[in-house]
Amino acid sequence: MAKKAPRRTAERILEVTLELFNRFGEPNVSTTLISAELNISPGNLYYHYPAKDELINSLFDRYERSLSELLNASDNVRDVEDAWFFMHTLFELIWQYRFLYRDLNDLLSKNRRLETHFQWVLKNKARAVKSLLDSMSRAGTVSIDSREVEATATSMVVVLTYWLSYEYVRDPRHALEPEHAQTALMRGAHHVLNLLVPYLETSQRRHLMGLVDAYHQDEK
């Protein structure tokens, strides 16, 4: 028999579960649906993930790892163009794991790991946004009073965290479907960065408007 690495099934289960959670919402996806979608026996699913919580935890761990790596790049942001790219990448990651944000309160109330780790996610996001502001201040693209940094960073984190919920409420049937990803993410990045407008140096402010316009044209 050819030598094949095991755990392919475990990987496949995670991929399909992520897709189902994202499309239908975690509370609406049963293990029955997951094993049916994968065409594997329930025993096979339980062998790898005996509880639905284990699936949620494994997916969350992946999200947390990728997020950590990405947030560490925040101190390389020098100008609006970098910031735009950074926020866009961040939103892409959030989009990839949007089930977490879609039913956040529900997940927090029943999963201990998420309950504790999501607080860390928020703190880590706030830390990254502050270092982004620092880095942009040093580069002279942003001018912000140190007393305003905390509140601005917090507002940016709130928009970053709840933007997809806002998109969802606006159009529950379509907002989180893949074909709406690009516009939703672009709007999110725009609104997060818009909070920086009062502090942006003039040419940077114009540059941001230019970026926004360019994306709007793409949309049309």
Added chain:
Amino acid sequence: MAPWKPFPHAGEYAFNVASVRQHWARLHAGDAEPLPGNDDVLMAWALFHSGEFQRAFETGLRAGVEGVTVANKAACIYANYLESREKDRLVLFLEAAERARELAIQQPANPNAWFWQAYALGRYSQGISVARALAQGLGKRVKEALERTIELQPQHADAHIALGTFHAEVIDKVGSLIGGMTYGARKETGLKMFADALALNPESAMAKLEYARGLVMLEGQPDHPEATRLYQQAAATMPMDAKERLDRDLARAELQD
């Protein structure tokens, strides 16, 4: 509860009272259950080995105290391999654990009264998430019941497997430090339990599957070469009854693209 889902290879492992009696030693190499004297109980076992889990369960329960173990095994194996509804599955485990607990009170020297209590509670714990189960104090009950099983029947291969899985799960979920201090879980003990299980029952696909999963958890290496080897061996076993077939199918699925 809805009727149980059928065994997917119905009819391929047809046993009756006579053939179960004839192959008893081989069929029970894993759980070391003694040959029952009662034909009704043997009938329940014949149904179990044929994959008629619900009828095995009902026939076992009707046979009274002597049929409790076959009923528990049928319920647990069905729940573990075939029941897709999480809630029903957990209920089956809890009910089996309770029946086994009562049996252990009546027959404290019956190894399988302890074993099925541990198995049912262990799978239930995995099903609600191990961390939560440990917080509820289920870890201690599972471990003690398994140790009691082995004390009463040192040849009980399946109890060695389950105890290996216990050590692996606890270390995987709470880490080796807390796992060791709070629940007495040790990597070496876990690996030894799996190796002992295989020595006791070398043909067991389930021992190989759980060993492979335990290795991955304990060594933290998803493509552990020894795990691959175990899956290949498990996939190559010749199942003698329905349950062994389910194990082999699982191993084969693992090696598929």
